[in-house]
Amino acid sequence: MSSRDLVLGRIREALSAPDTQPSSVPDTRASSAPGLSRSAAVDIPRDYRRGPAPVDLDLLVERLVDYKAVVHRGSDISVIAREIIGDGTLVVPPGLPPEWMPAEQTRVDHGLSAAEIAAADGVLTAAAVAIAETGTIVLDASPDQGRRILSLLPDLHICVLRPEQVVASVPEAVARLDPARPLTWISGPSATSDIELNRVEGVHGPRNLHVILQEAA
Amino acid sequence: MSTFLGMPAHAPRGVGNLRGDEPFPAAARTALANQQLRRNLQHATTTIRGKSGRVIAEVPDWQELRSAGSALKTYTMANLPRLLEQLEEKVTAAGGVVHWAADAEEANRIVTGLIRETGEQRVIKIKSMATQEIGLNEALEAAGIEPVETDLAELIVQLGHDKPSHILVPAIHRNRAEIREIFLREMPGVDPDLTDNPPELAAAARRYLRETFLSTKVAVSGANFGIAETGTLAVVESEGNGRMCLTLPDTLITVMGIEKVVPAWQDLEVFLQLLPRASTGERMNPYTSMWTGVTPGDGPQNFHLVLLDNGRTAVLADEVGRSALHCIRCSACLNVCPVYERTGGHAYGSVYPGPIGAVLSPQLTGVEDNASLPYASSLCGACFDACPVKIDIPSILVHLRNQAPHPRTEKAAMAAAAYTMDRPRLYQRAQRAFKLAKLVGRRGKGLPPPLNGWAASRDLPAPPEESFRDWWRGR
Structure with missing residues (x-):
């Protein structure tokens, strides 16, 4: 008997008591992820807040700042990015809009080595979704965000948000994301609660997170 | 009893970190x-x-x-x-x-x-x-x-x-x-x-x-x-x-x-x-x-x-205890537990300490291997209130206490109490005799073994001067 059959057999045996037959509640939910068919029929009380709610950009800014991200608002991304990075070098993903890039000291990731990425002073990316209530940005490794390693090794991450990417709550963000892509949810710079259960910023991930909230020119 | 291979099984002994070297009360004392x-x-x-x-x-x-x-x-x-x-x-x-x-x-x-x-x-x-x-x-x-x-x-x-x-x-x-x-x-x-x-x-x-x-x-x-x-x-x-x-x-x-x-x-x-x-x-x-x-x-x-x-799978087989598997490892129950706050996690002997550990570890290993853990709680219920997936930890603790092996003296004492309470005259005499409890010293600290184990962490209540029955009769 394989371990797979053994474990599944044990589970079926454990559940075989008459009052614990698998639920056969009909499927009433809509497809929960883009391109996926509903496969798990669930009768779950979902009377928590869901569905579209008005987005409060000021709340997003407040929550980002509360977790020690630095927020900029403006229309000229390349100018703001240059102010942040100063004389330092930036790495950027291959699909970043060219007009966002500060011309000098910018290297596009067409297969940079880990050492080359780690040597950069900062990284400039777009994002997929942001959540106002929690101050979270989510990257999904699209061409304007790049491979996961790109936004991980430099000590400074500059992330550009378009207003239409911001949602109010976690359920709205989950509904917008595609789980087939590698996802990174980021809420403030790298931090730890491991010393006396207090939040301290700055461990292994980028110690500086700057968010540029794009505004119409 | 014959077991077929598909029977739910406990975590094996001799590997892993689910069993402590000593029971909870001894480890907690340290x-x-x-x-x-x-x-x-x-x-x-x-x-x-x-x-x-x-x-x-x-x-x-x-x-x-x-x-x-x-x-x-x-x-x-x-x-x-x-x-x-x-x-x-x-x-x-x-x-x-x-x-x-x-x-x-x-x-x-x-x-x-x-x-x-x-x-x-x-x-x-x-x-x-x-x-x-x-x-x-x-x-x-x-x-x-x-x-x-x-x-x-x-x-x-x-x-x-x-x-x-x-x-x-x-x-x-x-x-x-x-x-x-x-x-x-x-x-x-x-x-x-x-x-x-x-x-x-x-x-x-x-x-x-x-x-x-x-x-x-x-x-x-x-x-x-x-x-x-x-x-x-x-x-x-x-x-x-x-x-x-x-x-x-x-x-x-x-x-x-x-x-x-x-x-x-x-x-x-x-x-x-x-x-x-x-x-x-x-x-x-x-x-x-x-x-x-x-x-x-x-x-x-x-x-x-x-x-x-x-x-x-052994936890899953217990209809009362299986909700311990709902745990999302947030540790909120540890942070609100008055017992955990004083003893810390090492006393539980398992990688899963605190209230959730007290219900999870004994079920993973079999209660006999972690028999003291279901008692590592005052049943105050703070863990239940704090649990984000509403695991009723106090009820599982009580359920596991019933499964844990009990000392033979406890069984004998309970049987004697039941026999006495079934017989009014015997009960009356026992009440009078209870006044003699004063002889064992303040708060029961002078009780002989094995009863001193019970009094080690509890006060034996002082017997009243007059029982209700005596008071009723002399009213």
Whole structure:
């Protein structure tokens, strides 16, 4: 008997008591992820807040700042990015809009080595979704965000948000994301609660997170 | 009795970290004598209770989220075989390889074998309760493979040759001064002028592990969630060590308990709101990584998922106790428990301490191997209130107390009491005799064995001058 059959057999045996037959509640939910068919029929009380709610950009800014991200608002991304990075070098993903890039000291990731990425002073990316209530940005490794390693090794991450990417709550963000892509949810710079259960910023991930909230020119 | 192979089984003895060296009361006595430990725990748990309370108060639908989380877990347990098969199918379709481990020994053997196949001698690890539970580090070391813990608290524990004492913050029993001392003593290349300022301690860990992250080819992780519908795995973390381990190596091996499966992608909207607020008291933890199999050109190109039983099916077989498997490892129940706050985690003897450990460990091992843990509680119920998926821990504790082996003297005493109470005249005489209890000294401290065990942590009530019956008669 394989371990797979053994474990599944044990589970079926454990559940075989008459009052614990698998639920056969009909499927009433809509497809929960883009391109996926509903496969798990669930009768779950979902009377928590869901569905579209008005987005409060000021709340997003407040929550980002509360977790020690630095927020900029403006229309000229390349100018703001240059102010942040100063004389330092930036790495950027291959699909970043060219007009966002500060011309000098910018290297596009067409297969940079880990050492080359780690040597950069900062990284400039777009994002997929942001959540106002929690101050979270989510990257999904699209061409304007790049491979996961790109936004991980430099000590400074500059992330550009378009207003239409911001949602109010976690359920709205989950509904917008595609789980087939590698996802990174980021809420403030790298931090730890491991010393006396207090939040301290700055461990292994980028110690500086700057968010540029794009505004119409 | 004949058993067929498919019977739910407990976690085997002799491997892993689910059984302590001594019963809880003995271990607790040692812990209670350590004043530094009690100060550290009181400070840390008070801090986290305040933080968590504040961010939970910000959410108007916290109770609705708890109800949804609880219902999702009940549904998951009832449909576990189908959900696990679905998870396996989706992970495999996305380029991962799924392994099944009936117990700790098999899981350790699988992981060790996978690392040997790569030819590597060192692995980086993300903090994981499952790998702690099965004693993976010990197994790897015995096989000549060096496991490097990359979570700050796990690193403190590993460098300090210590044991974890909390689900979320394994080094909660250490304060900043002690952490500084451990780093100065054990961390190669550490700055001798290191102070105990927390940001400096965090920076020291960053410098120490940086090169290891960049040069190690294999990582081992646990998983917070595994989505059956999509084959997506999720790791919730703070420091970025998780992102490093999940992104930089060529090979990723994830060990996940079978109960961690979540039915649908959409269901994350519940757990990603419950977990951070209940555990670290944050609106959202700094980093959450999600991956589905292998992504060409991005992250590890070899992905293995090890699904672990190790006693979980035995827990599942108990209709009352099975909700202990609903646990999402937030550790809120530890932080509110008056017993945990005083004894700390080591006294529980298992990697799962606190209220959830007191119901989970005995069920994973069989109650006889952790018989004192169901009593490591005052049944005050704070854990039930704090649990983000509404596990009724006090009821499971009482249920397990009934299963735990009881001393023969207790049974004899109860039988004698029942016999007496059934007979009014005998009862009356017994009441009068009870006045003689004064002879055993104040609060029962002079009771002979085995009754002195009962009085060791309780006061024997002083007998009244006059019984109700005597008073009634003389009225």
